[in-house]
Amino acid sequence: MSLEKKDEHDHKGWMESRDLTAVETRYLAILMWLDKRLRLVDYLELLEDMYYKVNLQMPKSHTEQYGLDNKFWYWxxxxxxxxxxxxxxxxxxxxxxxxxxxxxxxxxxxxxxxxxxxxxxxxxxxxxxxxxxxxxxxxxxxxxxxxxxxxxxxxxxxxxxxxxxxxxxxxxxxxxxxxxxxxxxxxxxxxxxxxxxxxxxxxxxxxxxxxxxxxxxxxxxxxxxxxxxxxxxxxxxxxxxxxxxxxxxxxxxxxxxxxxxxxxxxx
Ligand code: HEM
The missing domain is CATH 1.20.810.10 (Cytochrome Bc1 Complex; Chain C)
Incomplete structure (x- = not known):
């Protein structure tokens, strides 16, 4: 079996092993079709990675830093x-x-x-x-x-x-x-x-x-x-x-x- 066919087979098996509704199955099938062509998941992971990197750059506000329970707003x-x-x-x-x-x-x-x-x-x-x-x-x-x-x-x-x-x-x-x-x-x-x-x-x-x-x-x-x-x-x-x-x-x-x-x- 070619690698792509095997992938498809695995995906089908994965979907069947869950109790998905018809709409969910359809939605996942579309997502997989797109992912195969546009590597969506890879790029989403890249975005997620960037998001965390940017977030690390953000300063903590005083409310976060001193655990002030977001009771007041700082500058x-x-x-x-x-x-x-x-x-x-x-x-x-x-x-x-x-x-x-x-x-x-x-x-x-x-x-x-x-x-x-x-x-x-x-x-x-x-x-x-x-x-x-x-x-x-x-x-x-x-x-x-x-x-x-x-x-x-x-x-x-x-x-x-x-x-x-x-x-x-x-x-x-x-x-x-x-x-x-x-x-x-x-x-x-x-x-x-x-x-x-x-x-x-x-x-x-x-x-x-x-x-x-x-x-x-x-x-x-x-x-x-x-x-x-x-x-x-x-x-x-x-x-x-x-x-x-x-x-x-x-x-x-x-x-x-x-x-x-x-x-x-x-x-
Ligand atoms: C064309 C003018 C300027 C632009 C577009 C600009 C842009 C920025 C941006 C986007 C940041 C990130 C943090 C923030 O937004 O507060 C920043 C930080 C900083 N800027 Fe500017 N800036 C300019 C002028 C100045 C001036 C006039 C000073 C001081 C004389 C300055 C000193 C700094 C310093 C020291 C940081 C680091 C601050 C920190 O790490 O909290 N910048 N700048």
Whole structure:
């Protein structure tokens, strides 16, 4: 008897040896048919294994740790802020990628005309189907991400989760929150409206106020001491090319380290 035939024979025997109803027999037969073709049971076992591994990473709440009989609720939900930051980042990245199809990073317009960048944003808001919604989603996601990252940092600080052996992830976090702010700032300049212009002006002044290296930094970041096409182009490349790559990679490393170390118990 071939191995497959033997399998089938064993299954039939197994089913007959139990007192199964007709519906149960039918259900099992379908399951076996599927399992033979798609190795369902193997994959389910793999999923189960992963589930337990992930579960091991979860911190115990105070109610569990001290056997408080689940009588009160602790600040457990605050552990979700890191994931919430990631989610906001994904929403911002997706909506931003879509905005990228319609936005043009050009500051120059004919004298008296609005700039090309500003006009492209206005056109997204007024001409593009769902454009107003798309831009709003992007702006909101960016702001929610900034707030969530900040609150996540507070959670990590107040639970003492930055302590040994998690120093590296704390430092990575500092880089991430700084990059999140640069993301926000560079994006704020892109519509090239009055708010952008004056925020840019303040940025140039801040750069210039740095002792010794001020002029060099202003030149590097803003392409000069006044706002020009060079400024917009730098902010654009930072916002849509440099930061997305670097931040995505750093978030992956950050979460990878959490995966390896497990989440800290409250100190
Ligand atoms: C883009 C920004 C960030 C993202 C997407 C992110 C994501 C995450 C996620 C998903 C976790 C798992 C635990 C949790 O969700 O609370 C985590 C843990 C951690 N994060 Fe962040 N994070 C970011 C920024 C920061 C910042 C600003 C800091 C601190 C300066 C930081 C320090 C840490 C540390 C030390 C842990 C380990 C905490 C523990 O083991 O309990 N992260 N992060």
């Amino acid at each position: 457990y939900p605050l552990y979700a802020l890191g994931s919430f930051s990631t989610l906001a980042y994904l929403v911002a990245a997706t909506s931003g990628a879509l905005l990228g199809f319609y936005y043009a990073p050009a500051a120059a317009g004919a004298t008296g005309d609005p700039t090309v960048a500003y006009a492209s944003v206005t056109s997204i808001m007024t001409d593009l189907n769902f454009g107003y919604m798309l831009r709003s989603i992007h702006r909101w996601a960016a702001q929610v991400m900034t707030a969530a990252v900040f609150l996540h940092m507070l959670r990590v600080y107040f639970t003492g989760a930055y302590k040994e052996p998690r120093e590296l992830n704390w430092i990575l976090g500092i880089v991430l929150i700084s990059m999140t702010m640069v993301f926000g700032y560079s994006g704020y300049l892109l519509p090239w409206n009055q708010l952008s212009f004056w925020a840019g002006q303040i940025g140039v002044e801040m750069a210039l106020s740095i002792p010794m290296a001020g002029e060099w930094v202003a030149q590097l970041l803003f392409g000069g001491f006044t706002l020009t096409q060079a400024t917009l182009q730098r902010m654009y490349i930072l916002h849509v090319f440099f930061l997305p790559f670097v931040v995505t990679m750093l978030i992956a490393i950050h979460i990878g380290i959490v995966w390896m170390q497990g989440i800290a118990e409250p100190h």
